[in-house]
Amino acid sequence: MRQRWMEAKAAVRAELHVGQRVNRTPRGVALLxxxxxxxxxxxxxxxxxxxxxxRLHAASNMREDVAAYYHARSAMEIARMVIKSQKxxxxxxxxxxxxxxxxxxxxxxxxxxxxxxxxGDLKLMGKSFFNFKGLGGVGLQEGGMCRCRAFPEDGRxxxxxxxxxxxxxxxxxxxxxxxxxxxxxxxxxxxGVVEFDEQLAEKVLNIIDxxxxxxSQSQLVDQRAVVSSAQSEGSSGSxxxxxxxxxxxxxxxxxxxxxxxxxxxxxxQELTPYSTQKLNVNTASLNTLRSMLCDPSYTSNWxxxxxxxxxxxxxxxxxxxxxxxxxxxxxxxxxxxxxSPGFARIDQFIKxxxxxxxxxxxxxxxxxxxxxxNADVQSKIIRIETVGGSFGTYRGxxxxxxxTSGDYIYWREY
Numbered sequence: 001m002r003q004r005w006m007e008a009k010a011a012v013r014a015e016l017h018v019g020q021r022v023n024r025t026p027r028g029v030a031l032l033x034x035x036x037x038x039x040x041x042x043x044x045x046x047x048x049x050x051x052x053x054x055r056l057h058a059a060s061n062m063r064e065d066v067a068a069y070y071h072a073r074s075a076m077e078i079a080r081m082v083i084k085s086q087k088x089x090x091x092x093x094x095x096x097x098x099x100x101x102x103x104x105x106x107x108x109x110x111x112x113x114x115x116x117x118x119x120g121d122l123k124l125m126g127k128s129f130f131n132f133k134g135l136g137g138v139g140l141q142e143g144g145m146c147r148c149r150a151f152p153e154d155g156r157x158x159x160x161x162x163x164x165x166x167x168x169x170x171x172x173x174x175x176x177x178x179x180x181x182x183x184x185x186x187x188x189x190x191x192g193v194v195e196f197d198e199q200l201a202e203k204v205l206n207i208i209d210x211x212x213x214x215x216s217q218s219q220l221v222d223q224r225a226v227v228s229s230a231q232s233e234g235s236s237g238s239x240x241x242x243x244x245x246x247x248x249x250x251x252x253x254x255x256x257x258x259x260x261x262x263x264x265x266x267x268x269q270e271l272t273p274y275s276t277q278k279l280n281v282n283t284a285s286l287n288t289l290r291s292m293l294c295d296p297s298y299t300s301n302w303x304x305x306x307x308x309x310x311x312x313x314x315x316x317x318x319x320x321x322x323x324x325x326x327x328x329x330x331x332x333x334x335x336x337x338x339x340s341p342g343f344a345r346i347d348q349f350i351k352x353x354x355x356x357x358x359x360x361x362x363x364x365x366x367x368x369x370x371x372x373x374n375a376d377v378q379s380k381i382i383r384i385e386t387v388g389g390s391f392g393t394y395r396g397x398x399x400x401x402x403x404t405s406g407d408y409i410y411w412r413e414y
Contacts, residue, residue, distance in 0.1 A: 064393035069413075071118070071146040071388030072397045078117050079110035079148050079384050080399070084406040103344030107382045107403070108336075111148035114386070118146040143391040152379035153400065155283030156272035159253065160246040162212040168226040170374065175204045177291035182266040203258035210242045210256045247273040249410075274400055274409060278376035281349045282332065282342030286325045293321065293353075297370050305364045320361030324353055343377045380404060 086106050116122035120139030122130040140146065157178055161171045179200050201220055208218045208226065216228040247253065250273050254264050270288050281289065293299050294306040299321075309317035331352075332342045343349045350371055356363040380403055387396045400410035 061393065064390040065395065067144060067390035068388045068393045068395040069397075071140060071144055071390065072386040072395050073388070075111075075114040075118060075146040075148040075386040075388065076384055076397050076399055078114040079150055079386070080401055080406070082110040082113050083107050083150075083382055083401060083403055086403055103341060103377060105341045105379055107150050107152065107379060108341055110382075110384070111150045114146070114148035118148075144389065146386060146388040148384065148386045150382055150384045152280060152283050153272040153274050153381040153383055154276045154278070154280035154376075154379050155285065155288065156270055156276070157279070157288065158274070158276045159207065159250075159271050160211060160273055160275065162208055162246075165226060165228070168208055168212065168218065172201075172204050172208065172220065172226045173295065173297075174292070175207060176201060177295065178267050178270050178288070179203060179263070181287060181291055182263060203256075206257050207253070207259070211244075211246055213244055215242075215244065249273060272381070274381045275402075276381050278374055278378075280377060280379055281346070281375050282377050283379065286329055289328075290321065290325055292375070293364065293366065298367055300365045300367065301362060302364075304362050309361070320356055321364055323360040324356050324364060328352060341377070341379070346372055346375060346377055349375070349377070381409070 083106055089104060089106055112122070116130070118140060120131065121128055157174045158171070159175065161167045180197060183197070183200055205218045205220065205226070212218065212228075214228055218226050218228060220226055243252070243255075250268055250271060252273075253259055253268075253271070254261060270285060279288070279292065284292075290306070294302050296302055299305060304319075305321045305324075306319050309319060335342050343352070347368075350366050350368050353364040353366055382401045382403060384399045384401060385396070387394060389395075396414045398410070398412040398414075399408050401407070402409050
């Protein structure tokens with residue numbers, strides 16, 4: 001017994017001598033691993049949630065973008081369908097006597113029908129004719145919209161008319177008049193005196209050389225005719241390269257030497273790159289009409305009616321051409337309100353100027369043959385602009401339609 005007690009006591013002393021033992025077995029590894037796994041999983045979950053959120057909204061935006069595009073495309077095609085029906089309308093109108101036959105162009109109604117499809121409500125001259133709201137196939141769902149507008153390009157000067165010397169000469173005269181109207185004038189020039197500007201003529205010839213197919217420099221003869229000279233293009237020190245092909249867009253005009261952006265912005269509303277034939281007097285601006293009619297080849301007494309105030313005027317001392325064009329614009333606006341394009345025949349346009357009251361001055365003596373050769377009342381090239389939307393997403397379309405074939409000659413999506 002005593003021996004056992006001594007052994008126990010020795011064991012206790014030995015234990016006390018050694019001191020407290022340190023347990024070197026690893027502890028907390030599982031907790032650390034769990035925390036690491038949670039951190040990694042949380043990062044993956046956040047990334048997955050973010051990408052899912054982005055993809056969901058991207059898909060939603062794509063859906064709304066497609067809906068907006070086809071809203072605009074639907075309005076465009078409806079307007080095109082109406083314009084392509086012009087031949088049917090002309091055949092129907094031919095049944096009326098020639099003297100009483102109305103001049104009716106469907107492009108004036110094209111966007112009315114397109115907008116009726118968009119809203120379900122057909123309005124003409126400010127009055128509601130039909131209300132299709134709630135009917136299937138007409139109108140758009142909640143959040144959708146589309147709008148349309150159409151206007152002809154034939155009331156502008158064609159900058160691609162260079163197929164022959166006669167075309168180039170006509171194009172020179174028209175462009176020279178337009179540029180001359182926007183260039184600053186010398187105040188010392190007496191009223192009624194028109195001086196020929198050689199620098200301005202050079203800019204017009206640069207446009208012709210840029211677009212015509214040959215590589216010969218265009219030359220002006222006697223200030224009235226444009227011909228191709230033996231001199232090659234660019235030999236006069238031109239720094240720009242000529243395209244020698246027709247303009248695709250109006251903005252290409254700024255690539256021609258001498259056509260600065262400021263000048264382009266002033267004249268772009270009176271120009272067109274599309275293949276119009278004759279100037280439409282129903283849609284041409286008053287400035288374009290004045291530039292044309294105040295040319296000696298169009299009006300024999302152009303100095304008197306364009307630059308000299310009429311005698312006996314008590315309100316404003318203005319030339320009779322200014323008064324006549326003002327009255328013409330009022331008549332055109334009234335006819336436009338009544339969904340009519342204006343003059344039914346070019347002879348009506350010529351007779352209009354013959355009826356200027358003597359109190360306003362001398363009546364413009366128009367050269368009927370020249371006017372008939374270069375002006376008309378028909379619209380051949382129609383520009384259609386539509387916009388479609390769906391819940392804040394919008395798409396726009398621009399199409400230029402040749403009414404002869406019914407095909408698009410220009411198309412833009414934005």
